[in-house]
Amino acid sequence: MATKKTATKKKTAAKKSATKKAPAARKKLATKKTAKKLPVRKKTTKKKALTPGALTAGAPAENPRAHALARKMANLLSDKKGVDILLLDVRGMTSYADYFVVASGESDRQVSAMAEHVLTKLKEDGLRPIGHEGMETGQWVLLDFGEVVAHLFFTEARSHYDLEGLWADAPREKVA
Structure with a gap:
């Protein structure tokens, strides 16, 4: 019987020591997993295709x-006696x-008119604005036709x- 008790004591002692060491072993494994570095992505550079309309590199x-x-909008504004009509070329800006x-x-x-x-003349040509603002007050009216915005x-x-x-950096063309 003494052999049986010693064998059970050995088993329980082995279980206790295994349970005590288990959290430490888990910590080591956890730190090893987080210590792994992720693969680094390579930076890809996109090559810009040259279009026939591009004059120089970087030019719009x-x-x-x-x-x-x-130009048509500027001429329509001068028909209604607009003052200081200016075209600003903001391509690339x-x-x-x-x-x-x-x-x-x-x-x-006059601004509202x-x-x-x-709006009415360009509508006759089949062009509709994306949006317009300020028609009611006439202080600052904005007409957005996508590629051209009138202020x-x-x-x-x-x-x-x-x-x-x-x-100020934009090339300008005085119309009237």
């Missing part, structure tokens, strides 16, 4: 359709438009917001 592509639309048309009116009614005139200001509002100063 010419957009004759947008330029023609901007902004992602949402290629040209800005900036014009002023002598009164808030200029905007209405542009029509009441004279005092134009000097206050100074879009020409904000886009």
Whole structure:
């Protein structure tokens, strides 16, 4: 019987020592797993395809359709006696438009009338704006035609917001 007791004591002692060492062994395994480094991704560089319209590297592509639309809008604004009509070429400077048309009116009614005139004449040509804002007040009217955005200001509002100063680096074309 003494052999049986010693054998059971050995078994229980082995179980106790195994349970005591088990958490430490788990910690070691856990630290080993987290210590593994993940594979590093290679940085891929995209090669830009040269388009026939690109003049030089980094120069924005010419957009004759947008330029023609901007010129047409400027001419429509001059029909309604718009003042200081300016085309700003913002290609490569902004992602949402290629040209800005900036014009002023002598009164808030004139600014609203200029905007209405542009909208109706371009609608006749099948062009509809993405959006327009400020028609009710006539202080600052924005007409968004995608590639061309028109900013029509009441004279005092134009000097206050100074879009020409904000886009001073943009090439400009004075229309009227």
